[in-house]
Amino acid sequence: MPLVDMHCHIDLDKNWKPLLTKIVEQDVIVLTVSNRPDYYELGASRLQVSPNIKLGLGFHPQLVDEDFEKFLPQLEALIPGAKFIGEIGLDGSGDHKDYMEFQEEVLSFILRECSSDISQDRVLSLHTRKAEKKTLDILEDHPDTGTPVLHWFTGSLPQAKRALELGAYFSINPKMTKTKKGKELISVVPLNRIFTETDYPFVDVKPWEVHTVEDSIAQIKGVSPQEVNSNILNNFRSLT
Numbered sequence: 001m002p003l004v005d006m007h008c009h010i011d012l013d014k015n016w017k018p019l020l021t022k023i024v025e026q027d028v029i030v031l032t033v034s035n036r037p038d039y040y041e042l043g044a045s046r047l048q049v050s051p052n053i054k055l056g057l058g059f060h061p062q063l064v065d066e067d068f069e070k071f072l073p074q075l076e077a078l079i080p081g082a083k084f085i086g087e088i089g090l091d092g093s094g095d096h097k098d099y100m101e102f103q104e105e106v107l108s109f110i111l112r113e114c115s116s117d118i119s120q121d122r123v124l125s126l127h128t129r130k131a132e133k134k135t136l137d138i139l140e141d142h143p144d145t146g147t148p149v150l151h152w153f154t155g156s157l158p159q160a161k162r163a164l165e166l167g168a169y170f171s172i173n174p175k176m177t178k179t180k181k182g183k184e185l186i187s188v189v190p191l192n193r194i195f196t197e198t199d200y201p202f203v204d205v206k207p208w209e210v211h212t213v214e215d216s217i218a219q220i221k222g223v224s225p226q227e228v229n230s231n232i233l234n235n236f237r238s239l240t
């Protein structure tokens with residue numbers, strides 16, 4: 001049965017070619033997100049070598065600054081053709097919070113564009129670091145934009161419950177399986193709302209090693225790794 005890596009950045013590895021070959025050989029379904037619309041266009045010509053490699057159209061909140069407006073026309077043009085959107089979201093950590101107003105503008109713009117084109121049931125891979133409440137507020141203000149998948153979520157449990165009520169999924173990476181907060185999140189998110197991810201290369205785990213995350217989820221939830229894997233595949237199929 002294939003593995004699923006619901007959030008990684010293959011284009012950020014300069015050896016992306018052998019990486020892709022191995023991903024295909026190892027039967028991994030991968031969502032490789034892009035951090036800016038121009039990277040997405042480059043990725044579209046390089047990365048879609050197999051139907052199991054999905055490419056996300058994104059604008060990473062950490063790359064949003066006062067020049068953000070120049071990327072909006074490109075986003076607007078590409079969104080109608082994009083089934084997967086990401087990496088998008090908000091980042092309130094460190095210096096990034098200085099650009100929060102612009103980040104919110106970009107996120108709202110993307111969600112508005114998604115809801116104005118309903119030709120796709122979209123999947124949104126979202127970054128929410130230190131801006132969980134604001135991200136959920138913006139999602140709530142923009143219903144019918146697609147299904148949110150919260151990547152590397154480190155918010156509170158009440159926030160996680162709120163996200164579940166909004167229909168969100170969570171993608172769990174290897175780092176999260178080792179922290180108290182991550183383990184608590186895994187125990188409250190039901191198997192029908194969970195994904196595995198690596199966030200490679202930000203986490204030094206290759207997409208085909210994502211089975212280690214399945215094993216940890218299985219252990220935390222007291223089920224078999226096979227059950228975790230079959231739920232994740234079902235979740236993927238129900239969104240695609």
Ligand SMILES: [Zn+2]
Pocket residue numbers: 007008009033087199202
């Ligand atoms: Zn990422």
